[in-house]
Amino acid sequence: MKTAALSIAVTILLSGPGVAQDVEEFHRRADEALQGFLLDFWRQDLGYLEHEHPGASGPTGYWTFAQGFDALLDGVERTDGKRYAGLIETFHAAQDARGWIVSHYDDEAWMALALIRAHDLTGEAKYLDRAVTLYADIESAWNETCCGSRPGGIWWDKAHTQKATASNAAPVILAARLHERTGNASQLEFARKVYDHWMEDMVNPSTFQVTDHIEPDGTKVFWRFSYNEGLMVGASVELYLATGEEAYLQNAHRFASFIAGSETKSSRFGSVLHDGTASQCGGDCHAFKGPAYRYLLLLQETSPRSTYAGLLSASTNAIWSLARSEDGLFGVDWTGPPPASSTEPQAAAAVMALNLNARFRGPFPGGFDPLLEAEEAAIRGVGLEATHGAFTGWGYVAGWNESGQSVTFAFVADAAGTHDLTFRHAGGAGGASRRISVNGSVVAANLAFPGTGSWESYAEVSLAADLRAGRNTIEVAFSAAAGSANWLNLDHLRVRSRRPIFLRGDANADGGMDLSDAITVLLHLFGGRPLECIAAADADGGGSLAITDAVVILDRIFRDAPALPPPYPECGAAPSPGPGCEAYAPCW
Ligand SMILES: [Ca+2]
Ligand SMILES: [Ca+2]
Numbered sequence: 001m002k003t004a005a006l007s008i009a010v011t012i013l014l015s016g017p018g019v020a021q022d023v024e025e026f027h028r029r030a031d032e033a034l035q036g037f038l039l040d041f042w043r044q045d046l047g048y049l050e051h052e053h054p055g056a057s058g059p060t061g062y063w064t065f066a067q068g069f070d071a072l073l074d075g076v077e078r079t080d081g082k083r084y085a086g087l088i089e090t091f092h093a094a095q096d097a098r099g100w101i102v103s104h105y106d107d108e109a110w111m112a113l114a115l116i117r118a119h120d121l122t123g124e125a126k127y128l129d130r131a132v133t134l135y136a137d138i139e140s141a142w143n144e145t146c147c148g149s150r151p152g153g154i155w156w157d158k159a160h161t162q163k164a165t166a167s168n169a170a171p172v173i174l175a176a177r178l179h180e181r182t183g184n185a186s187q188l189e190f191a192r193k194v195y196d197h198w199m200e201d202m203v204n205p206s207t208f209q210v211t212d213h214i215e216p217d218g219t220k221v222f223w224r225f226s227y228n229e230g231l232m233v234g235a236s237v238e239l240y241l242a243t244g245e246e247a248y249l250q251n252a253h254r255f256a257s258f259i260a261g262s263e264t265k266s267s268r269f270g271s272v273l274h275d276g277t278a279s280q281c282g283g284d285c286h287a288f289k290g291p292a293y294r295y296l297l298l299l300q301e302t303s304p305r306s307t308y309a310g311l312l313s314a315s316t317n318a319i320w321s322l323a324r325s326e327d328g329l330f331g332v333d334w335t336g337p338p339p340a341s342s343t344e345p346q347a348a349a350a351v352m353a354l355n356l357n358a359r360f361r362g363p364f365p366g367g368f369d370p371l372l373e374a375e376e377a378a379i380r381g382v383g384l385e386a387t388h389g390a391f392t393g394w395g396y397v398a399g400w401n402e403s404g405q406s407v408t409f410a411f412v413a414d415a416a417g418t419h420d421l422t423f424r425h426a427g428g429a430g431g432a433s434r435r436i437s438v439n440g441s442v443v444a445a446n447l448a449f450p451g452t453g454s455w456e457s458y459a460e461v462s463l464a465a466d467l468r469a470g471r472n473t474i475e476v477a478f479s480a481a482a483g484s485a486n487w488l489n490l491d492h493l494r495v496r497s498r499r500p501i502f503l504r505g506d507a508n509a510d511g512g513m514d515l516s517d518a519i520t521v522l523l524h525l526f527g528g529r530p531l532e533c534i535a536a537a538d539a540d541g542g543g544s545l546a547i548t549d550a551v552v553i554l555d556r557i558f559r560d561a562p563a564l565p566p567p568y569p570e571c572g573a574a575p576s577p578g579p580g581c582e583a584y585a586p587c588w
């Protein structure tokens with residue numbers, strides 16, 4: 001009875017204000033946090049993330065940019081590529097303009113880890129190629145002449161001032177993940193060598209605290225930062241996944257236990273990851289809980305324990321309810337208080353935790369969205385803004401009046417054919433014009449975007465273009481040579497095939513498929529009820545309507561039969577011309 005009462009009390013306590021109850025709410029928080037991060041920290045004039053907000057502090061550092069990149073990638077992964085994906089190219093181009101090879105090997109490892117994820121999420125080889133290049137630089141920094149009684153390990157920096165957990169454990173994760181993708185056995189071998197060395201010499205065998213770093217004179221420095229053990233958790237899990245050897249997994253649990261026992265602080269939500277208060281945790285420390293959260297979650301997904309579940313859940317609830325300001329800025333100390341200003345690394349740590357948590361809790365609830373938001377496209381030279389008027393999504397692109405500035409949308413067409421491209425814009429400075437290209441070919445050299453009277457007012461401009469089946473790019477560029485003129489804020493692009501698009505099985509055209517759709521098919525067949533979109537009612541995709549179409553719907557709903565032929569379960573055009581579809585509103 002005592003236990004039952006306690007359990008009820010705990011349930012009530014955990015259901016108090018600020019505790020998110022459902023998957024949809026976790027995703028809403030993750031979206032809001034990431035969108036706020038991008039609006040606050042992406043700086044058009046820098047073409048990079050700024051280090052502090054508010055204020056004019058200049059660009060953030062290379063490794064903290066990599067953390068911001070990871071936070072963006074968490075948003076893309078969480079939404080299954082439905083949102084934010086265009087910005088991957090924007091971040092890549094931003095770093096490309098500043099260079100990839102830097103003075104610190106751990107920094108290169110963070111960047112390479114983000115690039116592998118960019119590759120995984122886009123399928124583009126250039127990201128993986130860049131990660132391999134960075135890995136080669138890191139691998140060359142293995143050294144057996146320093147430090148202390150057991151020389152070995154990877155230098156932290158090119159000046160050879162120390163060897164750090166960050167420059168050894170992160171490369172273990174990197175090498176194991178590269179091996180998984182390339183099949184190159186030497187990468188896994190290197191991962192094991194680095195890991196073994198670090199385990200033997202740098203880990204306290206009873207507590208599983210890991211040194212922060214070792215100096216050339218052999219001094220081991222045991223700073224207590226959650227990312228050190230977090231990286232060791234990640235390295236251990238990756239090697240367990242690569243080899244199946246249980247010892248790695250046991251190590252991961254021991255490092256995680258150290259984090260749970262020694263790098264947390266209590267809050268009303270439970271124990272929360274902690275590297276110190278805002279005054280104790282300065283500089284790079286601002287970022288450390290992000291990777292700790294990431295690799296603890298990886299362990300939880302690999303070998304769950306209630307301790308980690310509680311720590312991960314309490315941390316994100318605390319971030320949201322205790323450490324977030326009214327302006328949406330996140331504090332260093334996740335138990336609060338909220339800050340008046342924020343740095344990019346502390347923001348990225350909170351944003352990635354919220355996005356990782358939401359992905360872990362359940363799939364992104366956002367369904368088919370026919371709007372391609374400009375603020376989520378691959379932007380070049382323009383800025384992100386959310387100030388004027390009733391835009392869609394979470395903003396628009398602005399600051400656009402020079403050659404070289406562009407917005408590139410990606411659109412996957414179900415079938416080749418003519419499509420209407422409709423742009424929503426504001427022209428507060430009068431009429432503007434831009435060059436429009438599809439898949440690299442100019443389709444409108446100087447498309448006019450009429451003035452809208454103010455930046456608060458929006459209008460639409462359309463043109464027709466032929467798209468190919470599969471992925472297409474649609475670029476809107478300022479080109480003085482092509483006649484582009486004047487300022488323009490771009491909100492979104494909507495692409496519509498001139499072929500009807502619909503959701504198969506949705507016979508009554510209400511946007512979903514349920515029992516009423518089977519009934520609609522029967523009423524049409526036997527009662528003569530008209531259909532707006534016969535193609536949607538053709539549930540088996542056979543090209544005609546029959547009682548089997550009602551049966552296919554019922555089987556799918558009640559007996560979990562295989563999915564209907566496309567377009568299903570998302571809107572799209574039929575793969576081949578079929579029965580008519582004069583009007584089907586839900587997909588638009
Ligand atoms: Ca928008
Ligand atoms: Ca329906």
Ligand SMILES: [Ca+2]
Binds near residue numbers: 541542544545546548
């Ligand atoms: Ca049929």
